């Protein structure tokens with residue numbers, strides 16, 4: 001007999017990816033890679049989530065080969081023999097537990113304030129972090145070409161290390177997103193411009209380099225967000241037409257899956273068009289581009305979330321809301337972040353209906369994760 005959680009536990013396939021369920025571990029920075037090299041403790045942490053039956057694990061952001069790509073010294077590198085060997089160990093550990101894993105490839109742009117590598121200038125499209133906020137230098141043509149090439153090399157390395165996919169971090173106000181956003185991209189050359197579509201050229205070239213590096217069959221995910229850490233209220237695309245002009249060329253260039261980052265998955269993207277209960281960001285991105293999408297944002301964060309599912313008075317965000325959206329294929333997968341930090345067995349408990357054992361997110365786990 002089907003159970004109410006079935007929409008979450010259907011398999012999902014795309015190219016060489018075959019997920020056993022629709023639950024993705026959201027990428028979460030941990031700053032726990034000494035010298036930028038992931039070791040056995042990092043492998044054990046990810047393996048634990050694979051043992052907990054997560055469908056696809058996205059690693060914490062890990063940086064491409066540019067001098068100032070990191071904004072904290074505990075962030076893992078995705079270049080150099082030692083770090084890549086460490087990452088291969090992580091992928092092997094996850095595969096050993098029957099899981100799938102993709103690295104999140106990252107450049108933090110001008111979010112970096114640290115001065116621990118003074119020879120590496122902070123770089124971004126226009127030498128600002130947001131409107132009227134100078135930070136670092138504007139990238140030259142050479143810097144841009146080298147950064148695009150670095151993403152390409154990282155993609156080839158991800159495939160060679162045995163990862164199942166890769167995710168490009170183009171969200172949350174970091175480098176790629178700094179090119180998208182008019183508030184941080186003031187360039188008047190071919191890397192900037194008055195429209196989001198023009199400012200998406202950097203991302204487009206990154207996707208092309210990545211696709212060329214991994215070939216046609218390797219699944220490529222791109223994480224995008226309307227919001228920025230610099231300003232939660234920013235909307236890059238104010239209309240579906242703008243969203244199409246932004247995302248469709250990226251899909252055309254080789255993105256297979258759009259990971260549409262929202263802080264709350266149940267918030268409608270264009271409520272003026274389809275109401276407060278309308279499609280969310282991942283729903284619109286799927287509808288407009290035809291690409292597969294991942295949604296995210298506050299899944300399972302408090303016990304109230306499961307109220308309606310338990311037959312109790314429904315909380316503000318009933319689990320049913322997620323299941324209904326998944327059942328009608330509004331989006332294809334859902335990423336779960338903080339809850340999987342607190343509880344590596346969250347997926348198993350949901351599947352087995354052990355809802356009384358779910359306890360949301362405990363911030364104390366941040367200090368010593370395993």
Ligand SMILES: Cc1cc2nc3c(=O)[nH]c(=O)nc-3n(C[C@H](O)[C@H](O)[C@H](O)COP(=O)(O)O)c2cc1C
Nearest residue numbers: 026027028029060061296297298299336337338339
């Ligand atoms: C500790 C922590 C670190 C994060 N690091 C990243 C990151 O490296 N890359 C990224 O795209 N998002 C990052 N995020 C955002 C999460 O991937 C996710 O989108 C967010 O936590 C919302 O999902 P949740 O409500 O299920 O936690 C981070 C979030 C947390 C809590």
